[in-house]
Amino acid sequence: MVARPLRRLSPGWILVAPFLALVLTLFLGPIINVLWLSITDPEPGLGNYAALFAEESSLARIIWTTLRICILTTVISVLLGYSIAYAMVHVRDSSRSRMLALLLVSFWISVLVRTFSWLMLLGRNGLVNNSLEAVGLISQPIEFMRNELGVLIGMVHYMVPYAVLPLLASMQVIDTRVLSASRSLGATGGQTFWRIYLPLTKPGLIAAALLVFIISLGFYVTPAILGGGKVLMVAEYISVQLLVTLRWGTAAMLAALMLAGVLALLFVMSRFMKLSTIFGGART
Amino acid sequence: MKKGLFEHINRTAAWILLLFLVLPALIAIPVSLTPKRFLSMPTDTFSLRHFRYLFTSPEWLSSFGQSAIIAIASAGLATALGTFCAIGLWRVSSKAGEAVRAFLLLPLVIPPIISAMAFYRVFVPMGLLDTYAGLILAHTVLAAPLALITVSASLAGFDQRLEQASRNLGASNLTTMRRVILPSIRPGVLAGAVFAFIASWDEIVVTLFISKFNVYTLPRRIWNGIRENTDPTVAAAAVVLIFITLIAFTAMTVASRLRAKSDT
Numbered sequence: 320m321v322a323r324p325l326r327r328l329s330p331g332w333i334l335v336a337p338f339l340a341l342v343l344t345l346f347l348g349p350i351i352n353v354l355w356l357s358i359t360d361p362e363p364g365l366g367n368y369a370a371l372f373a374e375e376s377s378l379a380r381i382i383w384t385t386l387r388i389c390i391l392t393t394v395i396s397v398l399l400g401y402s403i404a405y406a407m408v409h410v411r412d413s414s415r416s417r418m419l420a421l422l423l424v425s426f427w428i429s430v431l432v433r434t435f436s437w438l439m440l441l442g443r444n445g446l447v448n449n450s451l452e453a454v455g456l457i458s459q460p461i462e463f464m465r466n467e468l469g470v471l472i473g474m475v476h477y478m479v480p481y482a483v484l485p486l487l488a489s490m491q492v493i494d495t496r497v498l499s500a501s502r503s504l505g506a507t508g509g510q511t512f513w514r515i516y517l518p519l520t521k522p523g524l525i526a527a528a529l530l531v532f533i534i535s536l537g538f539y540v541t542p543a544i545l546g547g548g549k550v551l552m553v554a555e556y557i558s559v560q561l562l563v564t565l566r567w568g569t570a571a572m573l574a575a576l577m578l579a580g581v582l583a584l585l586f587v588m589s590r591f592m593k594l595s596t597i598f599g600g601a602r603t
Numbered sequence: 604m605k606k607g608l609f610e611h612i613n614r615t616a617a618w619i620l621l622l623f624l625v626l627p628a629l630i631a632i633p634v635s636l637t638p639k640r641f642l643s644m645p646t647d648t649f650s651l652r653h654f655r656y657l658f659t660s661p662e663w664l665s666s667f668g669q670s671a672i673i674a675i676a677s678a679g680l681a682t683a684l685g686t687f688c689a690i691g692l693w694r695v696s697s698k699a700g701e702a703v704r705a706f707l708l709l710p711l712v713i714p715p716i717i718s719a720m721a722f723y724r725v726f727v728p729m730g731l732l733d734t735y736a737g738l739i740l741a742h743t744v745l746a747a748p749l750a751l752i753t754v755s756a757s758l759a760g761f762d763q764r765l766e767q768a769s770r771n772l773g774a775s776n777l778t779t780m781r782r783v784i785l786p787s788i789r790p791g792v793l794a795g796a797v798f799a800f801i802a803s804w805d806e807i808v809v810t811l812f813i814s815k816f817n818v819y820t821l822p823r824r825i826w827n828g829i830r831e832n833t834d835p836t837v838a839a840a841a842v843v844l845i846f847i848t849l850i851a852f853t854a855m856t857v858a859s860r861l862r863a864k865s866d867t
Contacts, residue, residue, distance in 0.1 A: 330776075334691025335703060338684040338747055342707055346744050349721035350713075399620055406617030409610060418621055420856070425624035427848045429805045431825050432841040436627045438829065439634050439642070439838075446630060446644065479624060508607045537714020539808050544829055554716040561720065561812070574717045585712060594708050595752045 350578070357575045360568035367572035378573075385552040388467060388542070389535040392474045396531045397524065399475070400482030404523075407483075408490045426480040434544050437473045438464070441545070465547035473541040481534060482527040485597045489523025526592035529584050536577060553577060628845055635838035642835050653839040663824065663836065670804055670821040673735065677742035678800035684743065685750025685799070686792050690784060693758045704751070711748045715808035718745065723812050733815040741813060742803035749802060750795030757791025790862060797855060 357367055371378050407418050440446050441463035448460040463469045493516070501511040539554040546552070553573055560570035588594075637643050638650035657663050688707065692700045710718065722741045723732070731737030761784070769779040785792070807822040814823065821840070828837030 329695045329697070331691040331694030331696075331700070334687040335695070335700075336691075338688040338707060338751075339703065341684065341740075341744060341747075342710065345725055345740060346710055346718070346721055349725040350717065352724050353717070353720050402613055403617045403620050406614045410614065418617070420852070421621040421625050424848065424852055425621075425628075427801065427852060428625075428628050429822070429841075429844050429848070431805070431807060431822055431829065432631065432844050433628055435825070435829050435837060435841050436630045438832070439630045440627055449644075476624065476627065479620070508609065512609075533712060537716055539714075539716050540826075554714060557716050557720070558811075561723075570720065574720055577714055578717055581712065581714060589705070594705070594712070595755060 353571045354575050354578070356567050357571035360571065361566075367568045370569065370572075378569075381551050381553060381556050382576075384467075384550065385536065388470060388474070388550070388552065389532055391471055392478055392535045393528050393532045395471070395475045396478040396482040397486075397528050399479050400486055400527060401520075401524070403479070404483050404486035404490055407487060408493075422480050422483060430477060430540050433477060434473055434541050437469070437476070437541075437545055441469055441472065464545055465549040467546075467550050469545040469547075470542045470550050470552075473545045474535060474538060477538075477541060478531045478535060482531050485526040485530060485592055486520065486523045488592065488596050489520050489526070493519050522591040526588055526597060529588040529591075530597060533581050533584050533588075536581060628841075631838045631841035631845065635835060635842045637835055637838075639835070641833050642838065653835045654842075657836050657839045657843070660836070662819075663840065666819055666821045666824045669735075669818055673738050673742060673818075673820060674800050674803040676735075676739045677746055677803040678796050680739065680743040681746035681799040681803075682750045682792060682796040685747040685795055686754045686785075686788075688747070689751050689754035689758060689791075690780070690788075693755065693761075704755075707751060708748045710745050715745075715806075719809045719812035722809055726813055732813055733817045735818060737813055738810065738818055738820070741809050742806055745806065745809065746799035746802040749798040750792070753795040753798065754788055754791040757788035761787050790859070793858075794855075797851065801851070 358365060360367075370376060371382075403418070403422070407415055407422075410418070438445075442448070443460045443462075443464075445463070447463065448457070451457045452460065463472065497519070498511055498515060501515045502508070506514070537554050538552070539558065542550055542552045543555045543558075546555070554577075557570045557573050560566045560573075585594075633644055634642060635653055636649040636651070637645040638648050638652065639645075692704050718741075722737070726732045726737045726741075729737075731740065765783055765787070766779055769783045770776075774782065805822060806820075807826055810820055810823055811826065814820065821844075825837055825840055825844075828834055828840070
């Protein structure tokens with residue numbers, strides 16, 4: 320296209336304007352307001368941030384819990400997602416569409432419904448414990464809920480489809496002749512996988528890991544319900560500050576930290592894969 | 604390439620994992636059929652009493668209605684805004700345009716708890732807290748990026764010369780948009796509308812913060828039910844939601860199959 324002089328703005332902007340205006344006024348504006356609160360409420364200064372380093376502070380523990388659970392969720396989800404994506408690009412078309420259907424149905428089932436299901440399955444008298452007791456594998460019910468194990472199960476279950484989508488996007492564009500070349504030059508299947516295939520899927524792996532980690536960081540529903548108040552993560556702690564103790568300053572400070580982390584990771588992710596490519600893979 | 608042992612094992616594992624993604628949700632079905640008054644697995648008899656209650660209780664019915672109104676309104680608004688925005692950015696096609704696109708996708712990835720804080724801050728002075736208008740506006744902001752993505756994907760496959768031809772033949776901007784551009788990106792617009800509807804219909808975190816008594820959406824009622832953890836009506840509601848998902852999914856799949864057929 321011919322570069323236009325700056326003074327003549329493209330008429331396309333008129334169509335962009337309504338949504339842009341809505342996001343600026345209802346989203347960006349108030350987010351900046353929240354960031355401002357983190358250094359002005361209850362009093363101007365960095366007091367809210369200093370509280371992070373105070374001794375006896377529960378904040379550092381909550382952030383550490385959040386990071387630990389998010390890292391574990393990311394590692395497990397990406398490993399499981401890799402297996403699914405790999406199988407999906409290497410099966411017949413008919414099987415692939417069946418696999419994609421299962422993946423997308425799980426993607427579409429409401430997070431509340433899925434969390435409720437885990438509540439029914441993992442409780443002390445849940446189906447899992449009852450079945451294990453019935454076959455005599457355990458004598459005492461396993462504590463799945465109100466601990467990190469339950470939160471981890473629920474979060475991984477939610478995140479696996481998010482991990483699969485970028486991996487699929489990167490695996491689908493791999494030129495399979497490269498793999499055949501590797502095999503015909505005498506490499507074993509294992510060598511071809513580790514030295515050729517895996518490095519080729521690196522952008523997808525990085526995008527998948529970052530996407531899962533970003534979504535996990537702000538996850539609220541599953542930790543709040545399956546953690547049962549015992550596993551406090553940042554998002555739930557923010558909600559307690561807002562709804563119960565009404566300490567907007569602390570909540571805003573945590574939101575600012577979370578936002579900074581998310582934006583930094585998004586920036587890194589954009590180096591490897593565009594957001595629209597990832598979600599574009601979800602189309603049937 | 605010859606399939607190795609590893610590939611076979613991995614394929615089986617992948618199927619098991621995919622079933623692990625879908626099957627747990629089905630536990631809601633037996634739980635919803637329990638004859639008891641509390642959440643439990645039915646032992647020998649089944650009962651539809653919880654479904655009967657779900658479809659006769661004024662509270663649940665009003666939540667279904669409210670969620671439907673909010674989701675339809677937000678999906679309509681979000682699809683219109685997202686579609687116009689996608690066409691605009693496609694026309695602009697510049698570096699600045701791409702930066703704006705990246706910025707407008709942010710509501711999708713900013714943690715919902717932060718969006719909730721933001722909407723709360725701006726809705727209090729505007730008097731939009733706990734109103735339909737507030738929820739519809741908030742859900743529109745969250746859902747429009749989905750339409751932006753799906754329509755942009757459709758536009759990527761649209762031949763720009765068609766638009767030029769239409770203009771050269773004397774069609775106005777508006778006519779070109781209505782008769783040339785919109786018909787050829789219809790699949791993207793429809794997909795965007797469906798995704799936007801689901802995003803609003805399922806939305807819980809922002810809703811928890813900006814609604815109270817007046818507006819009580821379905822996810823909100825389910826959330827409360829889960830927290831109280833006693834009433835099996837929640838299980839019946841979960842079953843209904845699963846069925847709606849399956850029907851919507853089947854409809855989308857059939858529609859895209861038909862489209863693929865008519866294209867060839």
